[in-house]
Amino acid sequence: MMKYLQNLGKSLMLPVAVLPAAAVLMGIGHWIDSFFEADSRFAAFLISGGDAILSSLAILFAVGVAIGMTKAKDGAAALSGLVGYLVITKVLESESVASLLQIDLSQVDMAFDNIENVFIGILAGLISAALYNRFNHVSLPDAFAFFSGKRLVPILTAATMLLVSIAVLFVWPVVYGWLVSFGTMISNLGAAGAGLYGFFNRLLIPTGLHHALNNVFWFDVAGINDIGNFWDGNGEPGVTGRYMAGFFPIMMFGLPAAALAMYHTARTKQRKQAASLLMAVGFASFFTGVTEPLEFSFMFLAPVLYFVHAVLTGLSLFIAAAFQWTAGFTFSAGFVDYFLSFRLPLANQPYMLILQGLAFAVVYYFLFRFLIVKLDLKTPGRQDDNELAEEPTTNPESANEAKDKHTLMAETIYTHLGKKENIDSIDNCATRLRLEIQDMDKVNQDGIKKTGVPGVQQVSKNNLQIIVGTQVQAVADALQKLYNEDKS
Numbered sequence: 049m050m051k052y053l054q055n056l057g058k059s060l061m062l063p064v065a066v067l068p069a070a071a072v073l074m075g076i077g078h079w080i081d082s083f084f085e086a087d088s089r090f091a092a093f094l095i096s097g098g099d100a101i102l103s104s105l106a107i108l109f110a111v112g113v114a115i116g117m118t119k120a121k122d123g124a125a126a127l128s129g130l131v132g133y134l135v136i137t138k139v140l141e142s143e144s145v146a147s148l149l150q151i152d153l154s155q156v157d158m159a160f161d162n163i164e165n166v167f168i169g170i171l172a173g174l175i176s177a178a179l180y181n182r183f184n185h186v187s188l189p190d191a192f193a194f195f196s197g198k199r200l201v202p203i204l205t206a207a208t209m210l211l212v213s214i215a216v217l218f219v220w221p222v223v224y225g226w227l228v229s230f231g232t233m234i235s236n237l238g239a240a241g242a243g244l245y246g247f248f249n250r251l252l253i254p255t256g257l258h259h260a261l262n263n264v265f266w267f268d269v270a271g272i273n274d275i276g277n278f279w280d281g282n283g284e285p286g287v288t289g290r291y292m293a294g295f296f297p298i299m300m301f302g303l304p305a306a307a308l309a310m311y312h313t314a315r316t317k318q319r320k321q322a323a324s325l326l327m328a329v330g331f332a333s334f335f336t337g338v339t340e341p342l343e344f345s346f347m348f349l350a351p352v353l354y355f356v357h358a359v360l361t362g363l364s365l366f367i368a369a370a371f372q373w374t375a376g377f378t379f380s381a382g383f384v385d386y387f388l389s390f391r392l393p394l395a396n397q398p399y400m401l402i403l404q405g406l407a408f409a410v411v412y413y414f415l416f417r418f419l420i421v422k423l424d425l426k427t428p429g430r431q432d433d434n435e436l437a438e439e440p441t442t443n444p445e446s447a448n449e450a451k452d453k454h455t456l457m458a459e460t461i462y463t464h465l466g467k468k469e470n471i472d473s474i475d476n477c478a479t480r481l482r483l484e485i486q487d488m489d490k491v492n493q494d495g496i497k498k499t500g501v502p503g504v505q506q507v508s509k510n511n512l513q514i515i516v517g518t519q520v521q522a523v524a525d526a527l528q529k530l531y532n533e534d535k536s
Contacts, residue, residue, distance in 0.1 A: 055475075055482075056174070059116025060263065063108035066101060067275070067378035074098030074279050075388025102276050105267060106169035107133060113173025118180045119473065124198035125180040128205040132172035135209040137164050140216060148217070159224035166267040167227070168216075175212065176205045231270030242290045243366030250358035253343060254505065265291040278376035281393040286372030288394050293374045293401060294365030295381035299337045301405030302360060302412040304330040306353075307342055309416035314429025322429025329502065332518055337380025340479040341517040344503035350425035353416060364408060373400040454519060457499045458526035461514065464495035468534040472510070476524035481514040488512070 077094030114129025146153045188196045234241040252258035266275045274291040277283040307330035314322040329342035375398040377385035472484035503515040
């Protein structure tokens with residue numbers, strides 16, 4: 049089950065990766081609009097383009113999850129996900145439900161007014177992916193051979209979703225009621241609810257399950273839809289965006305300050321090596337809001353620091369929500385999204401988040417520095433001598449100039465994983481390689497760490513994650529190429 053949920057979390061990153069396009073279009077559109085007395089046609093043009101993405105999130109999730117949860121990542125799976133979503137949403141729209149139940153339209157449960165949502169999109173994607181994995185190689189008798197294999201999957205998906213629709217017809221009102229109650233409970237907690245969300249969001253990062261929690265608050269699963277409502281301008285100033293705003297002070301200021309504290313507490317002979325890592329991951333956190341490379345650099349080396357980080361993240365969301373300072377993102381809480389959201393209608397005193405961020409930078413720096421020194425924590429640059437990565441005797445790039453650094457890293461990782469004989473599958477999310485391994489005892493984790501990756505995490509008996517950073521796709525592609533060449 050854990051593996052399945054982790055794969056789902058990874059799959060959700062595919063549609064989420066599309067959201068920065070909406071951020072750019074709507075952010076620039078609102079910036080232009082705010083500088084003109086009269087409405088700008090060009091601004092409206094850009095805003096409409098961004099809204100086209102945000103209003104179609106459910107479809108994006110249906111397609112993205114269908115691709116991400118299949119082993120082959122085939123286009124037929126994406127088509128099946130779309131087919132499944134269209135079937136269930138059409139069959140269960142309010143008018144259809146009224147006809148099926150032979151009741152007046154006004155008597156239809158309000159849950160069916162919101163059937164086109166991310167939850168249903170994910171459900172359609174999961175079902176279509178399961179059908180693809182099971183039936184994409186099935187051969188039919190000659191009379192029906194045209195519909196064999198991949199062509200069979202969308203047909204099966206359509207039929208299956210009709211049956212699922214019957215169950216959802218009775219289950220969805222109950223599920224929807226629970227989701228609304230959960231969202232309402234958190235909403236009723238106000239700033240405290242935002243703080244609790246921020247705390248648990250960070251605690252779930254090591255498992256990769258934080259994406260599932262995010263969906264409840266950021267998208268229209270429980271009626272909160274913080275991202276969509278914020279960027280659409282559909283909400284209450286100072287309230288809509290509270291589940292995003294508090295991340296900006298942490299990602300833009302707090303974590304980079306923590307990286308600086310780790311650099312200043314590094315041992316002298318390790319400081320140069322630590323600086324190259326911490327500078328890169330600190331800048332990534334500030335500029336793009338991608339924090340996993342930095343977090344994994346101390347998450348397992350110094351878990352007490354990570355717990356403090358989770359508490360501070362919850363505190364940041366609580367403070368921003370309490371003072372009703374809001375800004376929003378579509379990808380993550382870095383400078384890019386902050387800049388683009390600054391002029392949005394529901395951005396409420398966003399400049400105060402910078403002041404809050406500066407205060408948190410001071411707290412992070414001195415608290416991290418104190419704890420590192422006081423507890424002698426093994427943060428980057430403070431490992432024992434026998435834990436240090438060996439300095440290469442030759443420059444690998446000069447040894448083979450035709451290979452880029454990602455290929456060289458992939459080759460080293462591939463070797464230390466035990467090559468194709470020990471690898472069952474290779475996948476990745478936004479920052480991590482996700483691998484299924486036959487025998488974990490054959491994996492040389494120390495050798496993998498010497499490539500410079502921020503961390504290696506054994507999730508279960510056969511699942512391994514390697515935290516690479518924002519360049520993970522290039523490493524994953526090179527690793528997959530090595531694996532395919534060995535298999536052929």
